[in-house]
Amino acid sequence: MSEELLVVGKRLPRWQAHAKATGAAKYTVDIKLTGMLVGKVLASQYPHARIKKIDKSKAEKLPGVEAVITWDDVPQKLYNPSKLDLILRHPEGELKDMYVISEKARFVGDRIAAVAAIDASTAEEALKLIKVEYEVLPAVFDPIEAMKPGAPRVHEFAQNNISLHIDFPVAWGDVEKGFQEADVVVEETFRTAKNHICQIEPCACVASFDADGRLTVWSPSQHVFLHRRKLAELFDMPEGMIRWITPHIGGAFGKYGSFGVEPICVALAKKAGKPVKLEYSREEDLFGTEARQRYIATGKIGVNKDGTITALQEKLIVDGGAYFTHNSSTTGVNMGSFVGLYRCPNVAAEADCVYTNVPPTGGVRGYGNHEGTCVLEQLVDLTAKKIGIDPIELRLKNIKHAGDPSNTGLPMETCTLEECIHLGMEKIGWKEKRARKKGNGTKRYGIGMAIMMDVSGAQPFNIQSTNAYIKFSEDGSANLIVGAADIGQNLMGTLSQIAAETLGIHYEDIHIVTGDTDSSMFDSGQHASRSCYQIGNAVIMAAREAKKQLLERAAIKLGVAADELDAKNRRIYVKADPQKWVSVDEVTKEAIYNFEGEHLNISGKGSFSPTQNPPPFAVVFAEVEVDTETGEVKLLNVLYVNDSGRAINPATLEGQLEGAIAQSMGYTLTEDYFINKETGALESDNFNTYKIPSALDMPETEVVLYEEQPVPSGPLGAKGGAQGAMVAITPAIANAIYDAVGVFITDMPATPEKILEALKRKKATN
């Protein structure tokens, strides 16, 4: 765009920033309804047990208890808590293996019963009065053990606990031939981390049936329409009898692509006939909501001596936990990312998804791309070392370019990996720093890097449709109505900037209506970094339609043709003679309060279903210092070079990338999901045991937004950015450790204990 942008590209305050800064913003946990009951869940203390009998009579008789539910009281329907089965072109892989309340305990924390009572202490008392007779069964916590014959069977249908075998459906070429042709083949097995996203607001839901039997649900859902349909199916209700509202959301990061506690909360509200609020404690959130899959990933790469990749293959064992949820989708993305990042003539991948008696996993930030690229990018550095070329040189030999298919298979309008690599190399001083002598000191410096491509939605695999509606008020301000939720990513501010820019009004003139299925039209939800790109496009369409009406009405007032006009800065003006103008509010008011029989509430509607999927690109450099006597890794500096086409709000985008640096640092170095091998209980069940980074742990960071190639199909050139932001950071840190001390931790997180162990082994073999 050669024209100067007035609103887009500016660091404007985010939507509802004032409310958040003053404590006025209401989250699900803050909601209070008259007569609202407190819901609590009875969790299994066994990792694997049959439920022989439940006696809830004493609990029901306790004064103040209004409902006690067990498996008999909930819909007898198996479901998958993710939304994927509703929108996938091929949903066969989305296994439905969960009930609202479990019929068998499959992990410590599995839902066995629930109560709704007048207050929390009564609810807690009631839980204690529920008598459950368990038949304790042997449990299995490791996927390799789970696949052995004779292992305890978590779900009846899954032989050897394999829920699904996946052969990567769009493999190409002939990997066997590719490996034979290669000069060097490198194969390595990695265990990625089971890590919890730890959004700060604990999982919660409020559910209320009104006198007509219409249900309102408040929760931090990322997919209000899809979850509404799922809930409708579960509870045999028409969708129109459910209203879903998202209050402010205290972090989601993809986790609320699954249900949180809505089904069980609704079941309680239904039984009690009163509104119910179910709020998880931090402990319940950590064992009761979905974490990342742990992958045992064997990656194999074949290269020629000059560095050209001839073959890529990935074999996965997916430790999916006790229920299936997103296992096939994240695994699919994992495989697609592994084989799709670089040019390669021969690729294949396969996976076995496995059940274990541990808390379930789901889809969170990165959604398989994180784990797939992490393995691939470490493999690339290993390979570079083996054939003796610089790891960036090896990457440059194989990276994709504009026109190549992305990791979704769709052709890329732009590909700026090469430009971002050079920009980053220059900025960080790659050559000099890589050339530094390691020395013999206790502390060793290392620098590493990694690249990635992510997505701007899940096309062509899923329905990705979305709608936006804009209507003007007489004062020249406009409501922007979208079915999306702001999950803290300032989607609403971003869309407001796009709308204001297109309409020619100010940022403050946009009043958002969001996250309410009653007032907005369908949106596919917040996932796969789709929202800015796809909803942004719908917003532009809506804005253009509204603008057309504005210009037509203004044309009459100004006595010119509509195509002679444009709108900027709250004014509609004649392009050839900008001194001739009329204000937007004059036009909107006269259209509404119209005495000439030409009433019009100026508005516009946009409906968008994407055909492209432009990937955001990232190149990340990390510098570390490893203490060889303690194995400690000090992360010194992270440089993040990002291409999101155009940053609609640079502060918003930078902030998300900086947040991803913190999350990746935790994933790579400190966050460990610790299951007690005797009891199956989660020991890392609060922030004192599961350690996420604080300000004191942060390295120096620099984020560079590369905006030289806005993507044509994007709204004002923008595409996705932050969903995949962790993807390249983790391998960059791992590669930096490799540079510093020559060890790869093949079992994340790369704790000092593991590094010290690896250093000792390395010393012994030398």
Place this chain on the structure above:
Amino acid sequence: MRVLKPFEYFEPGTVAQAVRLLLSYGDKAKVLAGGVDLIPRMRQRKVTPEYVVNIQRIAGLDYIRGNGSKGLRFGALTTLHSLELSPRIQKDYTVLYEAVHHIASVQVKTMGTAVGNLCVATPASDVATALIALGAEVKIVSVTGERTIPIENFFVGVGQTILEPGQIVTEVLLPDLPARTGGAFLKLVRTAADIAKVNVAVNLRVTSNKCEDVKIVLGSVAPTVFRAIKAEKVLGGQKPDPEVIKAAAEAAATQAKPITDLRSTAEYRRETTEVLVRRALERALEGAKA
């Protein structure tokens, strides 16, 4: 939400009243000072006291004052943050300063008291590790009187002190440290705001190029914080040569009895005990010579 179980609550105005209450309710009572340890543990049902005795309203327990030529004293309600800000402690008791300063949460330091920390008796206490290295004592008051004991004798097991029902710690006494004394505190953590995997405090004096009054204190590697006496004996009376320092550090590691838990492994803790003791001794010696 009412996350805490019901209890009877007292706010005694004097130490005498407090100890009388604690004596009558025995094991069913808990002392509340800062609350940063007690309230979370009550919420998690790790302790369920029927009586909570809040000593925060007792006057005259929040102080840091010189003890004439005998060093420094601070009271039971002196917060960790007050200790951190004290110029005297920063200058003369750097080991304690370092231990407190590296506690990450300002809120915890503002609310939490050093005495409270000691009475929780976690084997990973940074404060205890530092205070034992400095030769500190606690004054214990009961209905029958008072006595003073070295903090190194205060702990008897994980979360257990020698305190009997009806006894309360009112004061910590730090001895005057002679010239040419140096000390250091080091710890290993997963993140900055975590309980230590291993923590180490050393204090020593160098006279005529010989190490005297050596204290090597280990935390997180045994049921209580303890002095590694064998290691101290290796270094005591010796010239501070690198070989002696290494030998002392190795001796300290042999005295460690670490466990494997979600923070670390026994093996790692044992190995890094040697590293931390060695580094702490080197730092302490630099300080002593300065």
Place this chain on the structure above:
Amino acid sequence: MRKEIAKFIINSRPYELLVEPNITLVELLREQLDLTGTKCACGVGECGSCTILVDGKPTLSCSTLALAIRGKDILTIEGLAQGTTLHPIQQAFIDCGAIQCGFCTPGMILMAKALLDENPNPTREEVKEGLGGNLCRCTGYVKIIDAVLAAAETMRKGAS
């Protein structure tokens, strides 16, 4: 368990409330007084979301009994702005992009106030140390630290 009538001063307003000993300050604020700006995200004093100021001192309200702070001067996030005029720290958080989901924000802002009240001219490192007890999952802390330093400058200029 004895209930007591206790006097509180919250955001400069006096309250007289019937309070049981086992109610924590965060419960009193959020449930009894509908002051939901103060959050509770872990219940073990680790995340700092429940931070409020008691006589100017940063305090974890999840780890404080309500009765223990009666008579003291309590400041919650709702009491920080003067009418419609935001405190410089609140304004800086907005201007610097230091707020994302916003759940940690009230505790973070009040902790920043306590920090700047004690040290009006902190270095970047001192700001990090001051915020060591406040967890954020969205921002990576970078713009939060920027905001605190920007607010410090504004406040120093205002004071002179």
